[in-house]
Amino acid sequence: MRDVMTGSGKELSLPAQIGVALVRLSVSIAIPLLTFLVLWGGFVFLRDSGASQLVITAVAVFWGIGGVVCLYWTAYWFLTRIPKKWRPKVEPYLFIGPAVVALAWFITIPVFRTGYFSFFDRYSENWVGLRNFAYIFTHRTMLIAWRNNVIWLVFGTGFSVLFGFIIAYVADRSRWEVYAKALIFMPMAISMVGASIIWRFVYALNPDIGLLNAIVTAFGGTETNWLIVRPWNNFFLITVFIWGQTGFAMIVLSTAIKGVPVELLEASRVDGANNWVQVTSIVIPYIKSTIMTVSTAIIIASLKTFDVVFTMTQGMDGTEVLASQQYKQMFTYFNYGRGAAIALIILLAVIPVVVYNVLQFRKRGDI
Amino acid sequence: MKNANETIGTKLLVNGILLLFVLIWVTPTMGLFLTSFRSIDAMSESGWWTAFSDLGGFTLDNYRQVMDTGTRSYTTPGGRQVAAVGGRLGQAFLNSITVTIPAVVIPILIATFAAYGFAKMKFRGRRILFGMVVAMLVVPVQISLIPILQDYQKIGLAGSYLGVWLFHGAFGLPLATYLLYNFISTIPDSIMESALIDGADQFNIFVRLIIPLAAPALAAFAILQFLWVWNDLLVPLVFLAGAGPGREVLTQRLLNLVGQFGADWQLLTAAAFVSMILPLIIFFSLQRFFVTGLLSGSVKG
Numbered sequence: 001m002r003d004v005m006t007g008s009g010k011e012l013s014l015p016a017q018i019g020v021a022l023v024r025l026s027v028s029i030a031i032p033l034l035t036f037l038v039l040w041g042g043f044v045f046l047r048d049s050g051a052s053q054l055v056i057t058a059v060a061v062f063w064g065i066g067g068v069v070c071l072y073w074t075a076y077w078f079l080t081r082i083p084k085k086w087r088p089k090v091e092p093y094l095f096i097g098p099a100v101v102a103l104a105w106f107i108t109i110p111v112f113r114t115g116y117f118s119f120f121d122r123y124s125e126n127w128v129g130l131r132n133f134a135y136i137f138t139h140r141t142m143l144i145a146w147r148n149n150v151i152w153l154v155f156g157t158g159f160s161v162l163f164g165f166i167i168a169y170v171a172d173r174s175r176w177e178v179y180a181k182a183l184i185f186m187p188m189a190i191s192m193v194g195a196s197i198i199w200r201f202v203y204a205l206n207p208d209i210g211l212l213n214a215i216v217t218a219f220g221g222t223e224t225n226w227l228i229v230r231p232w233n234n235f236f237l238i239t240v241f242i243w244g245q246t247g248f249a250m251i252v253l254s255t256a257i258k259g260v261p262v263e264l265l266e267a268s269r270v271d272g273a274n275n276w277v278q279v280t281s282i283v284i285p286y287i288k289s290t291i292m293t294v295s296t297a298i299i300i301a302s303l304k305t306f307d308v309v310f311t312m313t314q315g316m317d318g319t320e321v322l323a324s325q326q327y328k329q330m331f332t333y334f335n336y337g338r339g340a341a342i343a344l345i346i347l348l349a350v351i352p353v354v355v356y357n358v359l360q361f362r363k364r365g366d367i
Numbered sequence: 368m369k370n371a372n373e374t375i376g377t378k379l380l381v382n383g384i385l386l387l388f389v390l391i392w393v394t395p396t397m398g399l400f401l402t403s404f405r406s407i408d409a410m411s412e413s414g415w416w417t418a419f420s421d422l423g424g425f426t427l428d429n430y431r432q433v434m435d436t437g438t439r440s441y442t443t444p445g446g447r448q449v450a451a452v453g454g455r456l457g458q459a460f461l462n463s464i465t466v467t468i469p470a471v472v473i474p475i476l477i478a479t480f481a482a483y484g485f486a487k488m489k490f491r492g493r494r495i496l497f498g499m500v501v502a503m504l505v506v507p508v509q510i511s512l513i514p515i516l517q518d519y520q521k522i523g524l525a526g527s528y529l530g531v532w533l534f535h536g537a538f539g540l541p542l543a544t545y546l547l548y549n550f551i552s553t554i555p556d557s558i559m560e561s562a563l564i565d566g567a568d569q570f571n572i573f574v575r576l577i578i579p580l581a582a583p584a585l586a587a588f589a590i591l592q593f594l595w596v597w598n599d600l601l602v603p604l605v606f607l608a609g610a611g612p613g614r615e616v617l618t619q620r621l622l623n624l625v626g627q628f629g630a631d632w633q634l635l636t637a638a639a640f641v642s643m644i645l646p647l648i649i650f651f652s653l654q655r656f657f658v659t660g661l662l663s664g665s666v667k668g
Contacts, residue, residue, distance in 0.1 A: 025650055055467045064473035071481060076570045092493070093567055095484030099540055100496065106537030107503050110511035117513060137479060167388050168457060170381045180385050182654065183391045188651035188661075190643040191598030193618045194624070197625065197639040198395045207415050211398060211631055217387045243392065273379070282610045306509045311622055313380040326509050327601065331608065332457065336513050343509040354502045361501050 007098045031077050035070040042067055069199060072099060084179035111347065117340035126334050127211060145320040148234050149303065152321060156241045156302040161295055162243065162248025168257050169279065171250075181254065185247035196311035199240045203227055230318040237319055248296045256282060256290035296353045301350050322346055380508060387668060403429055403637035408447070410633040417558050429637035431626075452627070454634065454642050458613060459620035463597055465528055465644075466616050470535035470596045471589050478543030479585070483577050485544070485635050486551040487559065488569070497548070503541040511538075519606065535596050543588045550584035580605035587660030592654055594646050617642040 012020065042063035049056055073339030074096040078210055079087055121128050135143050167184055171177040186196055203226040213223040226236045264282055273281070284291070306323035309315055315324040330339035373381070401415045409424030418424065435453030456583075484490075485497045515534060516525060525532035538570040554577070562572050578585075607614055615623070622640055628634045648658060 042443060043529070045529055047523055053461060053465050053565065056528065060528070061472050064469050064532075065476060068473075068476045072476075072570075077482070083529050089490070092444075092484045092488040092490035093572075094495065095488065095569075096481045099481035099500075099544060100475075102477065102514065103503060103540055104535045105409070106511055106515060107390050107506055107541075108499070110514040111506070113514035114510050163388070166384065168475070170384045170605070173377075173381045174385050176385065180389050183389050183652075184665075186396070186647070188652070189594060189620075189646045191600070191618050193598075193600050193621050194639045196633055198399045200625070201399060201636060202395050204632065206411075206628075206630075208409070208412065209630075210412070210544075211416070213650035214416070235499075236418070243395070246392075248661065251661060253436060256660060272422065298507050300507075304509070307618075310600065311625060320458070323601075327604070330513060331605070340513050341514065346507050347510045350505055350507060354505055356503065358498050358501055361498070 027082070035074040038070045039067045043094060055311045068098070078163075089279055093351075114340045114343050114347075115334055118336060118344050119337075120340075121337050122335040128337060132337045133345075135338055136341055136345060140203065141320055142325060144148045144318050145322050145325045148319065148321050149232050149305075151243065151280065151300045152238055152305055153299055155235065156238045156245070156305075157239075157295055157298045159242045160245035160298050161249050161253075161291065163246045163293065164254050165291070167246065168254035169283070172254065172257050181247075181250065184250060187244045188247045192240070192307035195240050195244050195309045196308050199236075199243070200227075227313055227319075233317055233319055236314050237308050240312070241305060245298050249298065252294050253287065254289060256287035260286045298357060300350055300353055303346060322349075377461065399636045399639060402632055405633055407631065407633050429633045430641070433634055433638040433641060439592075443656075451494045454620070454628070454638050455626055456617070456620060456638055457549045459615050459617045459642065464616055466531050466603065467534045467593055467596045469528075470539070471531055471592045473536035474539040474592070475585060475589065476541050477548050478540050478588070479578060479581060480573070481540075482547035482551050483573055486548050486639075487554075487556070489579055500541050504545060508534075508538055508602065512601075516594050516605060524606075526607060526614075528542040528607075528614075530606045534602055534606060535592075535599070539588075539592045539595070541642075546588050546660060547581055547584050550581055554580055583587070583656065583659065585665070586653070586656045590649060590657045591660045593649065594657075597646055 018073060025223070042059065046056060046060055046063065049059075051059075054230055073095075075097070079091060079094060082090065117124050118132055119127060119129060167180070171180050174180065201209070202211045203213075205223055205225050207213040207217040207223050210223075212226065217223055225232050260283055264286070265278055268278055268282055304323055306327065307323045309319055309321050313319045315321070315328065323346065326339055326342040328348065329335045329342060374610060398415045401418045402410055404425045404427070406424050406426045406428065408419065409418070413421075432451045433454035434457040436455050436458065437453070439452060440448060440450045441613065459583050481500075485500070487495060511534075519525040519527075519530045524533070545626050558576060561574060567575070598618065600622065603616045603619050605620075606615070607619070621638055624635060624638050628638070
């Protein structure tokens with residue numbers, strides 16, 4: 001059709017020219033309109049439909065793929081309509097545009113909106129200055145949450161990385177490596193809610209049910225309700241976290257350990273170095289940057305920790321952490337001001353890691 | 368690394384340490400698994416570690432009950448009358464599938480386009496925009512909960528699956544873009560240049576060359592995102608609040624069962640196992656992709 005329009009436009013009579021223009025105009029409107037209808041129609045259907053769950057899920061998958069295809073198809077169509085010299089300038093923005101818009105709506109702008117809310121009261125109506133932050137740094141429950149988050153960060157991260165390293169190191173020297181690693185890695189696949197139930201079962205009070213109390217009583221101790229003993233109960237929660245995160249540390253460190261050149265180790269062996277010296281003076285320095293990467297990832301996970309606390313104790317008996325308090329301020333006390341302030345604090349705690357990440361990238365020359 | 372010629376002593380030491388860790392890691396899960404097949408009487412009378420001394424104590428009743436919707440009463444092998452309140456996990460399982468699949472699918476294509484743009488095109492603002500994507504890898508979801516919930520209340524998405532899909536989809540975008548960026552950067556420019564000379568444009572190249580080549584990275588992301596969404600508690604807790612118990616996903620349902628079943632460990636363990644079965648199957652069958660994804664995207668918390 002385009003060939004007809006451009007190729008023989010000269011000889012066409014005026015009404016025909018108007019006709020062609022009308023066709024072009026309607027196509028220009030129809031294609032974006034169609035895309036809009038697909039996206040909007042899918043949105044409304046998925047929001048309001050009472051159809052069976054299977055139908056809605058199927059529609060959502062088609063909408064998720066089809067809607068996005070339509071979007072880019074429209075963008076492509078648009079690109080072929082603009083002068084050729086502009087295309088290379090416009091094209092990249094069409095590629096990254098949808099992602100940038102989605103990230104702006106869901107992540108970038110909310111950072112500022114949450115920051116704004118944190119200076120307002122529970123209904124986000126009246127300015128309260130720094131009162132929410134004063135609460136965060138002085139209230140008893142919040143101070144407990146702070147203390148616990150520090151414990152989580154230090155012990156949770158420390159032991160996950162330490163155990164991950166030990167396992168990766170010994171597994172590398174064992175013929176059972178593959179099987180051992182798969183078993184220790186397994187908790188990564190399950191939810192922290194499920195993991196918490198596994199460990200609540202281990203901690204169960206009745207020594208005929210709970211493994212830990214069975215062991216303790218077998219050695220002559222008395223059964224204990226581990227989850228209410230302040231402040232040690234925090235360590236029993238952190239155990240669940242370590243159990244989950246060690247596999248992650250192990251997998252990443254294992255790859256790095258395999259990269260340590262054998263020649264270095266053999267040379268040191270000739271010099272009479274034992275295993276301990278090899279580990280501390282060759283292996284660890286060699287994989288230092290990987291240890292940093294793993295540690296930062298687990299530090300972030302420990303700062304955001306929520307599921308374990310919520311499933312194990314709901315934050316009772318002095319086990320509150322920042323994220324569980326953030327949820328409670330939002331949904332139990334309906335105080336959006338305090339909820340926003342705690343969310344902002346969690347973000348601020350993560351920022352050093354964000355900066356570190358970006359700097360690493362700069363080193364690689366990607367940004 | 369792999370050091371050659373180890374002595375018997377070090378071999379024993381190495382495997383001993385490894386065995387110790389494996390035992391500590393596996394035992395709790397073993398207990399869960401065994402208990403989920405034990406009757407209530409067996410469970411309360413003896414520890415699961417003695418389960419194999421009485422092989423008659425095994426049953427599938429626990430699974431029936433946690434999947435059930437209604438309440439029914441039955442007689443235990445021990446002769447007691449028990450009222451069994453269903454755990455409604457069957458519905459929750461379907462709900463989890465409903466929440467997870469679109470939340471995995473929606474971000475994939477958008478992220479692939481963006482990753483290609485960042486990796487292979489030159490434009491103003493590329494460095495700063497991609498820097499922001501990298502920074503967003505670790506932004507905690509908490510920062511967005513209140514603003515997005517308010518938006519959702521305005522446009523009618525609070526308590527809907529669509530709201531959860533969009534939220535999970537958006538928070539999956541940085542990781543997806545980052546993984547695919549790493550992957551697409553390694554595709555040599557010469558391949559694209561020769562296609563350009565043949566008259567293809569960027570969209571053609573993208574559809575015909577990049578998407579097929581990026582398939583392994585797409586799979587890696589899909590698995591990570593699947594496990595992340597399936598196992599997440601906070602997002603459905605916030606955005607499905609008020610949607611009614613019929614719409615709860617597995618993690619929410621499980622959290623409620625901790626209260627409902629209390630000390631009925633034979634039920635709680637069965638429920639927990641139901642929630643793990645699908646991720647475990649995916650994990651063990653697709654471990655290769657999972658590990659690839661984890662290694663290149665290890666910064667996401």
